[in-house]
Amino acid sequence: MIKKTSNLVALINVPVGTNFSNQLITNIGNMEDKGVEFSINAIPVQTKDFTWNAEFNFTYSTAKITNLSVPGDSSSFTLVTHGGIAGGTGGTVQVYQVGYDPQEFYLYKQVYGANGLPLEGVYADYGRDGSPALQYFKTATPKIFMGFSTDFAYKHLSMGFTLRAELENYVYNNNASNSYYGGMANGTGFLSNTTTAVLKDNFVSGQYLSNYFLENASFLKMDNLHFGYDLGKVIDKKVWVRLSAAIQNVFTITKYTGLDPESPGGSGIDNNLYPIPRTFSLGVAIGY
């Protein structure tokens, strides 16, 4: 199905001096979303002692900006950068541009040496003025969402889990881009801390706009795994007891090197320093 949206609201550059700021929230922009989704609910097995049900859903969607001109002036065109990052002064890594996803990244293309490590400060495609060209890469929005949840029940036992996956979403690892040897020297004569990312790229100065830090954050997560045991009525058939155990955040399979591929939310920029905890819980429910 295709959904077209017009008169989106966006913060765009306006000619300075015509108003009291350099950007104004304006009705501007058209966007087109295309996609397909379906879900399947099934109870594959249902007998006296054993029940198994499962649910699977799948979504594929892409979005594209189709127009960014100021209404009434089709010759004008605005390129709006967004996606501020930490470190350095005022850098942005994303852009709104016609023909691309709204969360498109806008970075320099890193050049790698013979040993596969990035060459610091060397980028592909320099402009006439000697500075590297910013290019469009990937987006923070996943193309595919999938979910699968299932429950088994056999006599007194029950068990279930939930899986979730997002594919083709990319994340700009701001924690890694903020780690460089030069950043450890802070003028007091002592060194400050940085993350282990610096050991991999060996950068001496900040290379915030390199696409080396743009990583594929596709993931498969098991959100939840739970078990239950129903003891039934005990103690003279007066009291029922049920035991349960659950694990939250069971595992995450991803190539992303940061802490959690989902932590940036929709923004695609990861500044998160705290890992997501894995929680184990046991429960006893008693009633009469």
Place this chain on the structure above:
Amino acid sequence: MKYIKRIFLFAIPALMLGACTKDLNINPLTGAVASTVYNTPTSYIEGLAKVYAGFAVTGQEGPAGEPDLSAATVDEGSSDYVRSYWSMQEYPTDEAVNHWNNQPGAEEFQYHVFGWTSSNSTVLTGMYDRIYFEVAIANEFIRQSASSILASKGFSASDVTNISYGRNEARFLRALTYYHALDLYGSVPLITEADLPGSFLPKQVLRDTLFNYIESELLDLSNNNLLSAPGQSEYGRADEAAVWTLLAKLYLNAKVYTGVDRSTDCITYCNKVINSGVYSLSTANGDSSYADIFLPDSHTTSASEIIFPIRMNGATTQSYGCTNFIIHAEVGGTMPDSVFGINGGWAGITTTSAFVSLFDTTNDKRAMFWTDGQTLAIPAVSPATTVFTYGYGVTKFRNVSSTGVRPYPTLDYVSTDYPMFRYADVLLMYAESVLRGGSGGSSANALTYFNQIRQRGYGNTNGNFSTTPSLQDILNERGRELYWEATRRTDLIRFGLFTTGTYLWPWKGGDASGTSVDTHYNLYPIPQTELNSNPTLVQNPGYN
């Protein structure tokens, strides 16, 4: 009964729908509009204060937060007016080199090596946006303080007088802002109070036209005595001397802006400042008199010299720009924070050997360099390899008073005023205009004024000249006297030395011993973001 009920049910919605179409033009229920902002005499004074403050702060919350300009396109701290202007006037000269190596576009580095473009520097964009923000709020104040509008507000006669006077001050500040635009960008849009805020595409004007507009505004203020006589108004507010000094600057550089030499007019206005009898070089503190001008108590020790300061206060005027930027950025290496009255330097800026060689460092008290742990030579300037210890440090601006007191010791924001216009500059402009053939002055006076500056700088007459200085001497003296006060680029351009190979300094044009660059660099480009949002603009030659 049933029919009546049904008629009611239909009629009521129909009536409501009818009422809907009338009230589509309503005032916003939240947010500020001019009629609610400018409604009491106090609010007008606040509005005028904002026009003044636009030079020192960047938003409604110090030091940052609630920025005037959207943080998505320009960083709030580095788009401060004086900071950006200072950067664009000092970095591409012999006076300053930046050593920060962590900027995403490494853009402060670009200035010294003449590598800037219309899109690789948020300082360039920030300055342009900040100039027009200042123009916009000045225009709004001027609009709202028109006599016809004030008459309808029912204020008292004395309030109307005060606000009308403030209107003249806003006109001066707007002329000053446009003067900076003229000097940096050349041909830019001219937006006045006649252009109401809205969605229109401002039209660019020729550099001559902008020059004429600024001149006409300032002449109107001066000829009709619209601002107070020198020394009569509250310190920090614009007065006639500020208007005359700005006119002198405009005329001194008129050959660059319009192709026509106006040295005579420059002398006329320098004489008005000199002959007012109000100003003199500050000499009260012996050998420390020069240094005192750049300390937080300059309004007490050096008011006789400072014609128009941008006032700063560590508690009430906080930003990451203006003198807060200059003082923090100049401190690094082994320079002790306590001497400068701050909590930690940003280790950003040093100077070149070419500049140091202008001084008799033993005898000239104005040679304020930090050499401990610093090398005179600068082996590298690229962000990957440069460090603060390359080049001598500069100790000119400090946040510790002439009596050794740091104001607001618990705050890391400075209280040192930025001297936008200074009497020493006027004396040097007079001398230069006489040497350039302007009439209305004499070379005897030129020599006298020149020696006054030398004498104050040396603390004795040993540095005085016995014959009239040459133009090159004037340029060098401007370097020694006015360094780090954002005039160097303009001066070098006027002398034809900014882009040519006659005067080379370390890393000019990206070469270790300096090299000439193309003449189109005498003007900065209009930022690409502006060209994108206003397709009627034409870029300055040589860019893109």
